[in-house]
Amino acid sequence: MSRRAASKRAVAIGMAALLAIPACGGEDAATRATAGKVALALNWKPEPEFGGLYEAQRMDAFAKRGITLELTGGPGAPVVQMVEAGKVEFGIAAADEVVLARDRGADIVAVFATYQTNPQGIMVHAARGLHSLADVFAAGGTLAVEPGVAYTKFFEKHYDLTKMKIVPYGYSIAPFLGDPTLAQQVFVTAEPIAARRQGADPQVFLIAESGFNPYAAVVITTGARARAETKRLADFVAALREGWRGYLDDPTLANALMGQLNKEMDADTFRLGAAAQQPLIEDAFAKQSGVGAMSLERWATLGRQLQELGLIGAAPAPRDCFVQVETLQSPPEPLR
Amino acid sequence: MTPSPLPRYPAFMSAPEPTAAPTGVAVRVRGACRVFRSAGEADVVAVDGVDLSIAAGEFVAILGPSGCGKSTLLRMIAGLEPLDAGDLGFGAGGGAPKNALAYVFQDAHLLPWRDVLANVALPLELQGRASGERRDAALRAIAAVGLADAARRHPAQLSGGMRMRVSLARALVTEPRLLLLDEPFAALDEITRQDLDDQLRALWAATGMTVLFVTHSIAEAAFLAERAVVLTRRPARVVLEHALDLPAQRDAALRGDARFAREMSVLYEALRRGNGKAA
Amino acid sequence: MKPRFVETFVPPAATFLLTTAAAEFGIRAAGVSPLLLPTPSAVARAALQHAPTLLPALAMTAQAVAIGLALSIALGLLVAIALSTSRWVERAFYPYAIFFQIVPIVAIAPLLVIWFGYGMRAVVAAAFIVSVFPVIANSLAGLLSVDPALRDLFRLYGASGFARLWKLSLPWALPNVLTGLRIAAGLAVIGAIVGEFVGGGGLGVVVLEAMRQQRTDLVFAAVLHAAALGLALFAAVNATSHFALRRWHTQETEP
Numbered sequence: 027m028s029r030r031a032a033s034k035r036a037v038a039i040g041m042a043a044l045l046a047i048p049a050c051g052g053e054d055a056a057t058r059a060t061a062g063k064v065a066l067a068l069n070w071k072p073e074p075e076f077g078g079l080y081e082a083q084r085m086d087a088f089a090k091r092g093i094t095l096e097l098t099g100g101p102g103a104p105v106v107q108m109v110e111a112g113k114v115e116f117g118i119a120a121a122d123e124v125v126l127a128r129d130r131g132a133d134i135v136a137v138f139a140t141y142q143t144n145p146q147g148i149m150v151h152a153a154r155g156l157h158s159l160a161d162v163f164a165a166g167g168t169l170a171v172e173p174g175v176a177y178t179k180f181f182e183k184h185y186d187l188t189k190m191k192i193v194p195y196g197y198s199i200a201p202f203l204g205d206p207t208l209a210q211q212v213f214v215t216a217e218p219i220a221a222r223r224q225g226a227d228p229q230v231f232l233i234a235e236s237g238f239n240p241y242a243a244v245v246i247t248t249g250a251r252a253r254a255e256t257k258r259l260a261d262f263v264a265a266l267r268e269g270w271r272g273y274l275d276d277p278t279l280a281n282a283l284m285g286q287l288n289k290e291m292d293a294d295t296f297r298l299g300a301a302a303q304q305p306l307i308e309d310a311f312a313k314q315s316g317v318g319a320m321s322l323e324r325w326a327t328l329g330r331q332l333q334e335l336g337l338i339g340a341a342p343a344p345r346d347c348f349v350q351v352e353t354l355q356s357p358p359e360p361l362r
Numbered sequence: 363m364t365p366s367p368l369p370r371y372p373a374f375m376s377a378p379e380p381t382a383a384p385t386g387v388a389v390r391v392r393g394a395c396r397v398f399r400s401a402g403e404a405d406v407v408a409v410d411g412v413d414l415s416i417a418a419g420e421f422v423a424i425l426g427p428s429g430c431g432k433s434t435l436l437r438m439i440a441g442l443e444p445l446d447a448g449d450l451g452f453g454a455g456g457g458a459p460k461n462a463l464a465y466v467f468q469d470a471h472l473l474p475w476r477d478v479l480a481n482v483a484l485p486l487e488l489q490g491r492a493s494g495e496r497r498d499a500a501l502r503a504i505a506a507v508g509l510a511d512a513a514r515r516h517p518a519q520l521s522g523g524m525r526m527r528v529s530l531a532r533a534l535v536t537e538p539r540l541l542l543l544d545e546p547f548a549a550l551d552e553i554t555r556q557d558l559d560d561q562l563r564a565l566w567a568a569t570g571m572t573v574l575f576v577t578h579s580i581a582e583a584a585f586l587a588e589r590a591v592v593l594t595r596r597p598a599r600v601v602l603e604h605a606l607d608l609p610a611q612r613d614a615a616l617r618g619d620a621r622f623a624r625e626m627s628v629l630y631e632a633l634r635r636g637n638g639k640a641a
Numbered sequence: 642m643k644p645r646f647v648e649t650f651v652p653p654a655a656t657f658l659l660t661t662a663a664a665e666f667g668i669r670a671a672g673v674s675p676l677l678l679p680t681p682s683a684v685a686r687a688a689l690q691h692a693p694t695l696l697p698a699l700a701m702t703a704q705a706v707a708i709g710l711a712l713s714i715a716l717g718l719l720v721a722i723a724l725s726t727s728r729w730v731e732r733a734f735y736p737y738a739i740f741f742q743i744v745p746i747v748a749i750a751p752l753l754v755i756w757f758g759y760g761m762r763a764v765v766a767a768a769f770i771v772s773v774f775p776v777i778a779n780s781l782a783g784l785l786s787v788d789p790a791l792r793d794l795f796r797l798y799g800a801s802g803f804a805r806l807w808k809l810s811l812p813w814a815l816p817n818v819l820t821g822l823r824i825a826a827g828l829a830v831i832g833a834i835v836g837e838f839v840g841g842g843g844l845g846v847v848v849l850e851a852m853r854q855q856r857t858d859l860v861f862a863a864v865l866h867a868a869a870l871g872l873a874l875f876a877a878v879n880a881t882s883h884f885a886l887r888r889w890h891t892q893e894t895e896p
Contacts, residue, residue, distance in 0.1 A: 106855065110674050126855045132676045168759065173841075174850030193759035194846060196751040196839040204755065337854055442793050465797055471790040474889040475812050487808075488798035516888040536798075 062092055064262065066116040066245070067099030067108045072284035073291060074215045074277070074299035075140065075243045076118070078317070081280035082269020091261040106134060109246055116247050116262070121240035122176045122337075124347055125329055129338035133249040136348040138263050138318035140243035140270070143306040144234050146177070149202065149212040149221065152229040159231045163187055167207030170195040175211070179335040180238040202226070214306070215299030216291075223295070240328050241320060252349045263318065263351040270317045273300070274308055320348050386419030386572035387462060387539040389439060393448035396434050408434040410597035411448070418453065421566050421573045423583035425629060426593030427637055432576045433468075433544050435598060439574065440465050440542050452540070461489060464538035466546045470525035472517040472532075478504060479513045482531045489536070503531040507561065523554035530558070534565065540572045547582070556614070559586055563612060580629045584622060585612060590629055594636035602632035679858035684865065687858035694847060699866045702843035705761055705833045706870065709768025713825050716769075717776030718818065722806065724777070725784035735781070742774040746832055750839040759841050767836025772825035779821030783814025816889070819882040826874035830867055844870075 068076060079097065082088055088095045098114060099105055105117035110132045119127075119134075127134040148162055148169070156162050162169075163181065166189030171178050173194050181187055195211050199221050202208050212218055214230055221228040233239070245266065252259055273280050281296035291299075308317060315321075322344050329341035391414040398406040408431035416422050426432040437443040439450065440463060464485070472481045483500035491499075504513050507527040517525055526547060533541060543562075547555040563586055566573050577583050583590045584606060592602040606625050608616065616622050661681045668680045675683060688695060720738060724731045746767055753763040787810050795805050837845020844863050851859035 107677055110676050123855065127676060130676050130855050130857070132674050132855075170759075172849070172853060173846045174853030176854075191759070193754075193841045194837075194839055194849065196754055198751045198755075200751075200755055201759075437793075440793075440797060442796065461799075463797065465793070467790045467793075469790070471788055471794065473791070473809070473812070475815070477888075484794075484808075485798045488795060488800040488804055518889055 063094040063096060064116060064258075065096045065098050065114040067103050067105045067114045067118065068097060069099060069103055069105045069118050070101050071290070072288045074281070074284075074296060074303055075145070075213070076284070077273040077277055077280050077300060078140065078266060078270030080269075080283050081273040081277070082265050084280055084283055085269065085272055087265040087268040087272075088262070091265050093258070093262060093265065106132065106246070109134060109248060112248075115251060116245055119244055119246045120242050121244050121325070121328055121347075122332060124244060124246060125325075125332050125338060125342060128342045128347060129332075129340075134246050135249045135252050135346070136241065136244045136246055136320065137252065137259060137351065138245035138266055139241035139320045139348075140245075140318065141241060141303070141306045142309045142312050143232065144239050144242045145214045145232075145303055145306050146242065147212050147214055147218075147230040147232040148209050149218055149228045149230045150209045151206050152227040153206070154229075156229065156231075159233075159235050160185060162209050162231060163190060165207075166190060167209060168193055168201075168205060170201060170208060170210035172211065176240070176332060176335060176337060177233045177236070177238050179337065180233075180236060180331065183335060184236060199224070199226075202228075215303045216295075219295050219298045219302070238331060239324075241324065245318075249346070249349075259349070260351055267317055270307070274304060274317070318351075320350060385539055385570035386417075387453045388418040389414070389416040389540065389572065389574070390451040391415075391435075391439065391448065392450075394435065394438055394445050394450065395447035396431070396438060396443060397446050407597035409438065410599055412593070412598060412600055414591060414600070416572060416574065419570045419572055421563075421586060421588045422575070423587035423590045424574060424576045424593065425580065425583045425590050425633060426576075426578065426598060427595045427633065428578050430593050430595045430636075431598035432593050435593075436465075436542050436544050436574060436576050461536060462539035464533035464536055464541050466529055466533045466541070466543040468545045468548060470517070470522075470529040472525060472528055474517050477514050477516050478509060478520070478528050478531075481517070481528055482535050485532060485536045499535050499537075500531075503535040504528075506534060506565065507531045523550050523558065526550060526554075526558060527561075530562070530565075534569075537569070538571055540574070541566075543573070543575045545577055546575075548577070548579075555582070560613070562586065567610075580626050580633065581617070584608070584625045584629060585617065592629060592632040592636055595638070599636075601636040602629075604628060604632070676855060676857055679861055683858040684861040687856065688862035688865065691847075691859055691862065695844070695863060695866055698842075698844045698847045698863070699870060702764075702830070702833050702837065702845070702867065703870055705764040705836065705843060706768050706829045706874070708761075709765045709833060710772055710822075710825060710829045710874070712765070712769045713773040713776050713829065714818075714822065717773045717821070717825075718780055720773075720777050721780035721784055721814075722810075724781050725810070731781075738774065738777050741770055741777070744770060746771050746835050750835050753836065754839050757840075761840075761842065763840030764833050764836035764842065764845075767840070768829040768832040771832035771835075772829035775824040775828065776818070776821040779817045779824070780814055783817025784810050786817070787813045816882075816886060819878060819885070823875060823878045823882075826878055827871045830871040830874070834867055 066079070068079075070076075072080060079095075083095060083097070099108070099117065105114075105119050106123055106127050108114050109117040110127070116137075119136075121136060121139065124134050124136050148159060150156055150162055154165060156165060159181070163185045169187070169190040169192050171192065171194075178192065190209075199210070199217050202210050202217075202221060203224055203226055210217070212228075212230060214232070218228045218230050245263075247259070269280075277297070277300040281293065281300060285291065285293055285296055311321065312319060325344035325347045326341075329338075329344060329347070332338045333341040391412055394409055394412045394414075395407070396409040398408055412435055414435075424432050424435065434443055438445055442465075473484070476484070479497070479500050482503050483496040486496040486499060501510075501513065504510055507530050509524060509527050509531065512520065512524060517528070520528065529546070533543075547558050550558065559582060562573075562575075575583070575586055587606060589603065589605045591600055592604070593599065594601050604625075608621060608625060665681045668678055679687070720734075724735055724738070749770075750763075750767055753766050757763040757766050791809055791813075792805070795809055800808070833843065834845040834848065837843040838849060844867050847863045848860055851857075851863060
């Protein structure tokens, strides 16, 4: 679940819809393709969650494979729509967005999953002495989350949320700092670090603890493109993986690069954020299968969960949701 | 109601205060000056040392070219404009007569959201009179200007002449002792205007109030007034004060009369002189 | 009455039908993804299917809009009256009243939550902030445009300040107040929805949820409900205007 879609997104969707119509022919993409260029839409400002992308850029991992990558988008960008409309070749989204998009008739597939463990969590004040998500919900108080996120629905189904007052998350930690009983959604690389710097003593429970754990910061593209341009896709993912490898080993230079583009986040926060996300990206599975790798079981679980929550009609076939680049390196098989 | 019969008072008006004083009030203006100042522009002297003495119950027309300051003079008398120099006195006491003054503007200036009855009753309402009294007095005043059938209509449903009659009724409703009119019928067609002139003259005759009538029409001044005061162009000064030698009973036939023509030429000559032109 | 009804309702209805039909066939023919632009029929289906969500949300938004608009009228009129009392007061304070017009509501909406807490109060505040300026500006223009001759008339008869305000200035300003209200009504709906984005509740949250769940059809359905609310308010102001001003003009129409 991409965590932050600003309220301006209403406008952005409308604009995307308008832009999409002339873009149906894929002119932009076509002109880019001849120049060896691809565009990738981010869904947030340059922060550690995109560290591998910027590191790959910095070390020319794309360039040496003949790819010129242009990073676009940002907070509030309707990434799924942009990819579906052909405005960009790639985008960053969350695994549940991929499943939702497929259910809504869009041919979106995941090609790389940055986070094996979803980096989103619920932040509370440590002084409350809570030990789990179940504790948080039993204690009551205000819960600030983005309206419509799948995990809230999941919580509602698996916990008793009747004591919680659920309010929209406004992308500001000011209400949290001012209210000792407020719990809010966070990205572990950002809000908890900011809260601590402002004198709070935050404690975070990952949403994955509940059993709902979609891949996050997933690189998406269209199924048609994945099928048609297997070599290019394999090169792209290889470059991305090389970038992440570099960032996980030493994030300093890429952090400096991102810090130039995102002045709101200081070097210390970049450093702490990069450290905080490391275990969520490179767990045992990723160590074995490679950073960004995905498993059929995880997609199957996610599809089943979203269906149980009533967010989609029928769970999609898990293998339609993603393209494992390892399979592309051998002769490709038809995906559908 | 006092039983004392006052022959000059028609049935639609309630009797005046039972005093010996005449109904109308006298007006004295001495050396009245008014200068308009606005930042960045030259001062405009509108009225420059006007003397005027009007007897109680008199009908005086103030005649002058357009924009000469005659309206300013009238507004000064009404207390709507201060005097920069000179003084102003009323009746014997000299003070402004409370609730005894009424003013009729160039246009009807009615409240569009009120019907005729409520418009006419407005002055009494503002003076804090009881609602029954207001209604009765307003209906009488409406009848006096010949609009009895239109009491419940709104200004938008009336012709220009009818609106002006409502404005007149609104002025009369307080039974004023001094009625000031500022070119009230200028915007009306000739027939309606003469009709209203007749009506005004009759109301004056019936009530005995003092009437000061500002106009730029020589014929209107001659037809209506007992006396005409002719002003120069701005700044206004008095060129001529002339008692009109015409019969008290005036009707349409008078307009064709030789005496009427003679009086008009006197006024015309004075007006030309006031405009800085030789006769 | 009948030809008037036809005149009033047939042209917009025809426009609606033609546009809807054109959109339906255009979108289908172009094969646009429902994620990007849903067909009118898909939107209608979403509206029906989600009526149990949409209607209570609409009621909630309508309530916040009504309270916000009522506050705008009451406080906007009071401010306009205060500003109309003297040139000096107007010069001293009017520039700050303009603040309400230029305040980027999207930017300050998160602060409203901090000031007023989550829920209805923050939403009402957002609706108020965006809708109060047109009320102030138009009412002030009306109050300042009172016929000088009528001011003189009221002075002549020794009217009290209250009588001047109640019997002259306010009724005189009524058409302007209603014009301001007509603008304010639409803005209050926008303000409430932006307020709900941060304060919670109503159609604002339905829009956010639908966007998050990639239900573009439901987004459009919710937006249409908000538009209907705005239209209903506009019609209500027009009806009030028509009723209140019908005697002012011979043709029984507003200015």
